[in-house]
Amino acid sequence: MKKLYLFGALAVVAMAVFQACEKDLPTNLEFSAYKYANLDENGGTWKPVLLDSASLIGIPAPADASSAAYLAELADLKAASSDLSADQRKAVAYWSGDGLVRWNEVARDLAAKYNLPPPPKPDGTYAAPDPANPGNIPNFPFAHPPYACRMFAYWSTAQFDALIAAWHYKYAYNRPAAYKTDASISTHLPQNDLPGYPSDGAVVAAVSKRILTAMFPLEKDYIAELAEEHLNSLQWAGISTESDIVWGDSLGRGVAGKFLTRAGSDGMKAAQTPKPISDSLRVAAKARFGWQWDNLESPVRPVGIAPFFGRVKPWCIPNVEAVRPPVPPAPGSAEFLKDAEEIKEISKNLTQEQRKIANFWSDGPSTYTPPGHWNRFACDEIVNYKLNPLRAARTLAYMNMAIMDAGISCWDAKYYYHYARPIQAVPGFKTILGTPNFPSYTSGHSTFSAAAATVLGHFFPAEAAKFDNWAKEAAESRIYGGIHYRFDADMGNEQGKACGNYTIEVAKADGGE
Amino acid sequence: MNIKFLQLIRYLCFASLLCLASPKMTAQTPTDAIMMEKGQLCVAAIYGHDSWEEYWEGTYKRSNGNIGTFTRQSVSGMFSLGITDRINVLGALPWMKTSASAGYSKGVQGIQDWGVWVKARSIDFKLGPGSLGFYPVLGLTGPASNYLTDYLPFSLGLGAVEASGRGILIYELDMGLYARAHAAYHIRSNTTIERDYYYIPGAGGVYSDKVDMPNVSSFGATLGALLLKNNLKVEATYEGMNTLGGADIRLHDMPFPSNNMDMTRANFNLQYYIPFGNGHILSVIAGGTQVLTGRNVGQSTAFMGGLTYQFGVFGNKNEATN
Numbered sequence: 001m002k003k004l005y006l007f008g009a010l011a012v013v014a015m016a017v018f019q020a021c022e023k024d025l026p027t028n029l030e031f032s033a034y035k036y037a038n039l040d041e042n043g044g045t046w047k048p049v050l051l052d053s054a055s056l057i058g059i060p061a062p063a064d065a066s067s068a069a070y071l072a073e074l075a076d077l078k079a080a081s082s083d084l085s086a087d088q089r090k091a092v093a094y095w096s097g098d099g100l101v102r103w104n105e106v107a108r109d110l111a112a113k114y115n116l117p118p119p120p121k122p123d124g125t126y127a128a129p130d131p132a133n134p135g136n137i138p139n140f141p142f143a144h145p146p147y148a149c150r151m152f153a154y155w156s157t158a159q160f161d162a163l164i165a166a167w168h169y170k171y172a173y174n175r176p177a178a179y180k181t182d183a184s185i186s187t188h189l190p191q192n193d194l195p196g197y198p199s200d201g202a203v204v205a206a207v208s209k210r211i212l213t214a215m216f217p218l219e220k221d222y223i224a225e226l227a228e229e230h231l232n233s234l235q236w237a238g239i240s241t242e243s244d245i246v247w248g249d250s251l252g253r254g255v256a257g258k259f260l261t262r263a264g265s266d267g268m269k270a271a272q273t274p275k276p277i278s279d280s281l282r283v284a285a286k287a288r289f290g291w292q293w294d295n296l297e298s299p300v301r302p303v304g305i306a307p308f309f310g311r312v313k314p315w316c317i318p319n320v321e322a323v324r325p326p327v328p329p330a331p332g333s334a335e336f337l338k339d340a341e342e343i344k345e346i347s348k349n350l351t352q353e354q355r356k357i358a359n360f361w362s363d364g365p366s367t368y369t370p371p372g373h374w375n376r377f378a379c380d381e382i383v384n385y386k387l388n389p390l391r392a393a394r395t396l397a398y399m400n401m402a403i404m405d406a407g408i409s410c411w412d413a414k415y416y417y418h419y420a421r422p423i424q425a426v427p428g429f430k431t432i433l434g435t436p437n438f439p440s441y442t443s444g445h446s447t448f449s450a451a452a453a454t455v456l457g458h459f460f461p462a463e464a465a466k467f468d469n470w471a472k473e474a475a476e477s478r479i480y481g482g483i484h485y486r487f488d489a490d491m492g493n494e495q496g497k498a499c500g501n502y503t504i505e506v507a508k509a510d511g512g513e
Numbered sequence: 514m515n516i517k518f519l520q521l522i523r524y525l526c527f528a529s530l531l532c533l534a535s536p537k538m539t540a541q542t543p544t545d546a547i548m549m550e551k552g553q554l555c556v557a558a559i560y561g562h563d564s565w566e567e568y569w570e571g572t573y574k575r576s577n578g579n580i581g582t583f584t585r586q587s588v589s590g591m592f593s594l595g596i597t598d599r600i601n602v603l604g605a606l607p608w609m610k611t612s613a614s615a616g617y618s619k620g621v622q623g624i625q626d627w628g629v630w631v632k633a634r635s636i637d638f639k640l641g642p643g644s645l646g647f648y649p650v651l652g653l654t655g656p657a658s659n660y661l662t663d664y665l666p667f668s669l670g671l672g673a674v675e676a677s678g679r680g681i682l683i684y685e686l687d688m689g690l691y692a693r694a695h696a697a698y699h700i701r702s703n704t705t706i707e708r709d710y711y712y713i714p715g716a717g718g719v720y721s722d723k724v725d726m727p728n729v730s731s732f733g734a735t736l737g738a739l740l741l742k743n744n745l746k747v748e749a750t751y752e753g754m755n756t757l758g759g760a761d762i763r764l765h766d767m768p769f770p771s772n773n774m775d776m777t778r779a780n781f782n783l784q785y786y787i788p789f790g791n792g793h794i795l796s797v798i799a800g801g802t803q804v805l806t807g808r809n810v811g812q813s814t815a816f817m818g819g820l821t822y823q824f825g826v827f828g829n830k831n832e833a834t835n
Contacts, residue, residue, distance in 0.1 A: 008633075008649055008651065011651045011676075011678070012678060014676070015676040015678065015700045016700075018674075018676055018700060018702065019700050019701075019702070019728075022702065022703055022725070025703075025719050025720075025721040025723055025724075025725055026719070026720045026721055027717055027718060027719055027720065028718075028720065029720065105718070108710075108718060109712065109717050109718040112710075112712035112718055113712060113714070116763060116764075116765065116766055117765060118765070119764045119765030120578075120765075137764070138764075296617065297578070297579055298578025298579050298615060298616065299578055347619070352659060355661060355707065356707045359661065359663065359706070359707035359708050360707055360708050360709070361708075362708060363708075364767075365766060365767055366711070366712045366763075366766055366767060367708075367710060367711065367712065368710065368712075368718070373710075376710070423617040429617070430617050430618060430619040430620075431617055431618065431619055432618070432619050432664065434618070434767075435617060482619070
């Protein structure tokens with residue numbers, strides 16, 4: 001009997017240890033604030049994406065470093081940055097100054113949160129998200145890949161232009177950072193030689209707040225809270241005075257406004273077409289090619305995702321026709337049958353490795369989508385290479401412009417060719433991934449990924465082979481998942497590369513190479 | 514898209530691991546109060562069929578035209594061995610197959626989770642017109658194959674290693690009626706999925722392929738009787754499980770292994786014993802279970818049937834027939 005109780009006691013201890021050994025899981029990229037690899041002192045001369053000039057949004061000359069007003073600011077900063085609470089230290093470490101990577105993570109989480117297909121109503125119909133009433137069910141937005149890629153594009157291009165403007169003013173007014181003027185201020189982040197006015201962190205927070213609030217209106221309060229904490233963290237860290245922050249915020253808001261004006265008229269409002277227009281695309285494809293894609297969900301969704309996303313205004317490609325892939329193999333043709341046979345074979349004999357690749361890249365509902373996945377990769381490299389926020393924003397801006405152009409051109413092909421998915425064209429075929437609500441050709445994952453990999457490879461040449469392999473694996477993953485034919489993936493890859501190359505040409509001419 | 518509480522399937526399998534252990538017509542599962550005598554081995558093979566058309570997204574009950582009727586079939590091999598008269602070891606290994614009658618999602622088949630339990634008879638004494646017994650049970654379960662956990666409801670299991678502690682209390686009248694209750698706490702390890710980012714509603718994104726699995730509590734209450742000169746055992750059980758944390762499935766979202774899965778069920782079981790002259794005992798079992806209430810699970814209706822066979826492997830092999 002004693003042995004029994006001993007055994008029981010040991011088992012209870014073992015169970016407790018068993019669970020206590022598990023670590024908390026990471027909710028963001030773990031890194032410490034770093035000293036920038038370089039400062040890009042001439043960044044204010046780079047060509048912005050949208051602004052006609054870096055000085056388009058004006059901010060006043062700051063008070064002189066020796067003025068009474070500024071000395072008072074320095075005293076406030078000194079007070080704010082001494083005796084930090086544990087929460088304040090945590091906030092400083094989290095935002096790590098410029099906060100660009102953190103805001104990108106916030107954008108990714110919001111994309112995941114809103115990446116939820118509208119549910120059918122009990123009567124079998126579907127309601128569409130309404131931008132005018134975002135709180136209705138289903139909530140606005142449905143952050144599908146086209147929505148997400150556009151969100152990332154506006155967020156990052158606005159950051160890039162706003163930081164070019166910030167660099168312009170930093171060096172035009174050339175007021176040293178607070179800690180250069182008053183060495184007694186205790187700083188909790190690495191110091192650098194960037195002029196302090198305006199604060200780049202405040203620019204990033206303001207752009208993020210304005211763009212993300214526009215993209216995710218129901219998150220207004222959440223985003224405002226984050227922005228406030230970010231701005232406060234700049235003072236707690238002892239790196240930015242009140243005027244650095246106030247005018248950085250003003251500059252960021254002004255530049256973001258210009259981008260929201262572009263977003264308001266880029267064609268996105270019409271992308272989710274009414275059913276008659278969507279049907280006309282199907283009829284046109286049937287007449288032109290003799291085939292059509294159908295949604296096979298139950299109840300049937302009346303309209304695919306964003307049929308007119310292919311008409312949204314691109315960034316760097318001249319037009320969608322310039323990168324439109326050739327006509328896909330006709331269903332029933334030898335070429336089609338070869339690729340159809342391949343997915344049947346793969347489905348039948350799926351290996352653990354193939355299953356893992358399909359799932360790793362799935363980026364489906366409730367995830368940050370493929371554009372979010374590539375933003376994550378870009379941020380990993382931004383941290384690895386210790387990029388300053390301006391160069392980091394440049395990387396993200398060109399990558400996300402390429403991704404959005406890829407999305408636009410891919411969606412053009414999807415609804416132009418209106419090609420059936422494997423579950424429709426291959427009798428009896430079933431899949432391990434959910435088949436998305438848009439036509440098959442070309443593969444969105446392949447196109448997004450190739451565009452992103454091409455641009456990232458240009459910015460990080462030592463990593464180019466890795467990105468290229470990832471893009472190929474992302475493309476392959478859709479074949480393993482049973483939702484794309486190889487010709488969807490291969491042509492998507494080509495199309496994405498073409499979009500990426502147009503983007504690189506623009507990047508080469510902006511003065512930042 | 515949707516759900517099923519896979520772990521309960523495992524429990525269901527065990528509710529059907531019923532073996533004759535003594536002339537008193539008792540049974541043997543992690544949730545009952547039956548002990549095998551020293552040296553006695555009971556092996557079982559059970560077929561289970563479990564299906565649902567409706568499921569709960571959080572507390573919202575719905576059907577799904579892309580699933581139709583979801584079905585899970587299983588064949589489980591189990592054993593129970595009397596190490597001593599007071600300590601038994603139980604084990605199980607189910608094979609499963611999942612499928613949906615509608616939609617285009619591919620079903621899955623394979624071996625699910627191994628399970629090992631140690632059950633002890635710690636207190637057992639006469640009280641009034643019957644006897645009272647208390648049985649602690651410690652269990653450990655874990656995935657027995659590399660199945661994909663992140664493919665609910667088709668996933669074979671949830672992929673976590675789980676340690677459980679259970680207490681069983683039984684009051685048995687000498688005339689053959691008995692009442693039994695059990696309660697358990699299940700500690701679950703992280704499970705692993707095949708992507709390294711996922712979003713938990715209400716919490717945020719997680720950058721890992723590991724998923725924190727909330728712990729689970731479970732309970733059950735049974736009324737049973739031995740009839741036909743103790744050759745037939747009849748049991749009715751009300752039981753439930755409660756996941757202590759986890760998020761609800763959002764409207765029309767995919768389910769996730771760490772969802773807050775709760776349910777209550779009613780279960781009815783029969784077992785008929787056929788003793789052989791050589792001391793071996795065969796039994797035939799059959800049962801049905803209906804989920805009554807639920808959260809983030811399917812409202813399943815399940816049937817099972819199978820055979821058990823008991824014989825002595827060491828010690829006094831004739832003890833079984835008394």
